[in-house]
Amino acid sequence: MHLKLLSLLPSFLVLMSCAEAKDNAISKNAIDSLIVQDSSIVRKYINTITAEELKNHLEIYASNEFEGRATGTNGQKKAVNYLKHYYINEGIQSPINDSVYFQHIPASYLPDGIDASKNVLAFIEGSEKPDEVLVISAHLDHVGIIKGEIYNGADDDGSGTVAVLEIAQAFKQAALNGYQPKRSILFLHVTAEEIGLYGSKYYSEHPIFPLKNTIADLNIDMIGRVDDKHIDNPNYVYLIGSDRLSNDLHNASEKINSTYFNLELDYTFNALNDKNQFYYRSDHYNFAKHNIPVIFYFNGTHADYHKATDTVDKINFSMLQKRAQFVFATAWQLANQPNRPALNEDIKTNH
Numbered sequence: 001m002h003l004k005l006l007s008l009l010p011s012f013l014v015l016m017s018c019a020e021a022k023d024n025a026i027s028k029n030a031i032d033s034l035i036v037q038d039s040s041i042v043r044k045y046i047n048t049i050t051a052e053e054l055k056n057h058l059e060i061y062a063s064n065e066f067e068g069r070a071t072g073t074n075g076q077k078k079a080v081n082y083l084k085h086y087y088i089n090e091g092i093q094s095p096i097n098d099s100v101y102f103q104h105i106p107a108s109y110l111p112d113g114i115d116a117s118k119n120v121l122a123f124i125e126g127s128e129k130p131d132e133v134l135v136i137s138a139h140l141d142h143v144g145i146i147k148g149e150i151y152n153g154a155d156d157d158g159s160g161t162v163a164v165l166e167i168a169q170a171f172k173q174a175a176l177n178g179y180q181p182k183r184s185i186l187f188l189h190v191t192a193e194e195i196g197l198y199g200s201k202y203y204s205e206h207p208i209f210p211l212k213n214t215i216a217d218l219n220i221d222m223i224g225r226v227d228d229k230h231i232d233n234p235n236y237v238y239l240i241g242s243d244r245l246s247n248d249l250h251n252a253s254e255k256i257n258s259t260y261f262n263l264e265l266d267y268t269f270n271a272l273n274d275k276n277q278f279y280y281r282s283d284h285y286n287f288a289k290h291n292i293p294v295i296f297y298f299n300g301t302h303a304d305y306h307k308a309t310d311t312v313d314k315i316n317f318s319m320l321q322k323r324a325q326f327v328f329a330t331a332w333q334l335a336n337q338p339n340r341p342a343l344n345e346d347i348k349t350n351h
């Protein structure tokens with residue numbers, strides 16, 4: 001999660017006036033009538049995403065060895081290599097060609113003094129509509145070492161990173177057993193989020209798949225903790241953006257949650273006038289600004305946010321597991337249901 005708003009306000013004001021004119025297709029009927037795809041198969045692969053495997057990854061990814069993963073540093077290079085070798089070991093190919101997992105971002109694209117960096121991409125091809133692509137994203141960087149202290153970023157965004165790894169593995173295992181997704185899925189680990197969402201911006205300007213064929217971005221940034229508001233009932237996740245561009249997307253997400261999980265879906269931070277404006281502060285925004293429907297999955301802020309104390313021992317692994325499973329099941333629905341999420345009428349007419 002990016003610390004502050006930079007220069008996003010002008011476009012934010014334009015978008016807000018559009019979103020206020022939102023049509024009204026979110027209804028209990030619309031959600032009830034949705035057909036859940038492959039539920040018995042989905043249940044099986046949901047169970048391959050486990051707290052134990054998430055923990056095993058996170059204990060490495062958010063360890064001191066990775067030096068806080070600041071963009072362009074040695075620690076961040078260890079992080080991208082960890083991700084690449086994971087995908088190689090899992091037999092999950094790259095979309096660039098089978099063996100190039102990195103999208104190189106030159107130093108000239110990044111703020112002064114930051115070295116070149118890389119996004120990491122992996123891919124499972126769709127069986128029926130391979131040209132239509134669902135993106136599942138998380139940022140791979142964090143803020144590094146500050147005044148001699150390593151900022152491990154276990155929640156931000158180690159939690160989202162390891163969730164994407166486990167989601168990719170679940171899709172791969174399903175594909176190996178004959179259940180390939182109908183649409184393609186891109187697992188996108190973006191760099192340079194903490195210094196201004198550069199990795200996702202770079203991808204959106206140099207997409208591997210045309211943006212018009214990109215059906216949605218499910219972006220995970222901080223899903224391993226429980227905030228003060230939910231201390232007595234941690235069975236929640238904040239969703240941001242799900243209805244802003246596509247009520248179809250919002251409805252599918254609601255349906256999947258009620259079918260499998262019964263998490264409290266907290267939309268507090270989705271309010272257009274929310275003072276935090278989180279909608280503009282993580283990587284999904286670089287898809288949303290191109291009118292690609294997004295959901296941002298988030299646990300809220302906490303006392304260790306952007307502190308050296310955001311460490312693995314504070315992660316709630318059973319909630320990290322459940323939220324990762326929720327993203328997986330939502331992704332399955334989107335990749336396999338008959339139609340891609342349609343843009344809301346007001347978005348189509350105003351942009």
Ligand SMILES: [Zn+2]
Nearest residue numbers: 001002156194
């Ligand atoms: Zn952050």
